């Protein structure tokens with residue numbers, strides 16, 4: 178009988194209950210590939226979109242989700258240089274992370290520095306690269322500027338608040354009231370977005386609007402985000418949580434690209450996987466910088482809870498309640 182490993186498989190579109198534990202045959206790495214034993218995998222809202230079967234970069238169902246991993250090289254394919262068995266590595270996998278083993282081309286992996294743990298590494302790949310690239314490659318913030326972050330207590334939101342503070346930017350974080358302590362601890366002024374339109378709440382604090390807005394929500398939230406930015410400011414959208422259906426998504430893009438310009442703001446949409454597939458170089462440059470910041474304790478990924486890797490379903494059930502501030506990481510030490 179072939180040796181097997183365990184994984185959590187998305188078996189059909191639905192709620193967290195469609196995630197099932199399965200046993201899969203262990204395969205040898207092909208030429209140019211690594212086989213990695215997964216030690217930690219990140220969980221985020223994008224996994225919730227995967228469950229619906231509508232995520233653009235997901236393979237055909239059934240598949241093993243898991244967007245980002247830390248692990249240890251377990252076997253090395255022919256022709257691979259620069260990696261050895263036992264080495265700690267990280268990757269933006271997009272799928273495949275919720276399994277004890279993962280096969281992927283070696284070019285997707287980066288070494289993890291000794292100073293940072295597997296849990297820390299898995300917690301920063303998606304959220305902190307997303308935040309870093311929006312801040313430094315898209316918005317190009319400058320010290321002394323101001324920024325509004327929506328979904329501020331979430332995984333990407335907390336990464337944005339930490340990295341913006343490090344960049345010398347004054348931050349405002351829109352979050353539900355029970356998460357305001359998290360926002361405050363990250364040096365931002367919390368805003369209860371349920372108390373009214375975000376542009377009105379923002380302008381009560383910054384009369385002319387902020388220099389930059391980073392929006393996790395999307396949909397109808399983009400209009401108020403544009404109005405929350407000052408003339409000449411930027412609005413970077415990256416999430417769809419508030420865009421229900423294709424029409425709402427289309428309207429959001431029109432508003433972001435055309436509406437923003439008509440109102441004298443620069444609108445942009447950021448997508449980590451879209452960019453990584455086009456050119457992996459920026460992520461390969463930025464992730465080591467983020468690992469460096471964690472090692473120097475300049476940033477601290479807020480890992481609120483860990484679950485065993487094969488309990489991915491419980492982790493996603495918890496995330497779906499909307500009660501999590503920060504990040505959930507699965508571990509398989």
Ligand SMILES: NC(=O)c1ccc[n+]([C@@H]2O[C@H](COP(=O)([O-])OP(=O)(O)OC[C@H]3O[C@@H](n4cnc5c(N)ncnc54)[C@H](OP(=O)(O)O)[C@@H]3O)[C@@H](O)[C@H]2O)c1
Pocket residue numbers: 220221222223224226303304307327328329330331332333334351352353356370393394415416417418419447448449450496499501502503
């Ligand atoms: N484009 C990219 O490259 C990229 C990369 C990573 C993630 N994403 C996307 O970014 C979004 C955020 O991801 P995440 O992992 O940070 O999520 P998360 O950790 O689940 O946090 C999202 C936060 O947004 C708030 N929220 C949820 N639904 C909302 C709504 N309808 N209106 C207002 N606030 C809402 C929640 O807090 P409150 O209690 O404060 O409402 C929550 O803290 C997701 O859509 C994800 O798919 C995109």
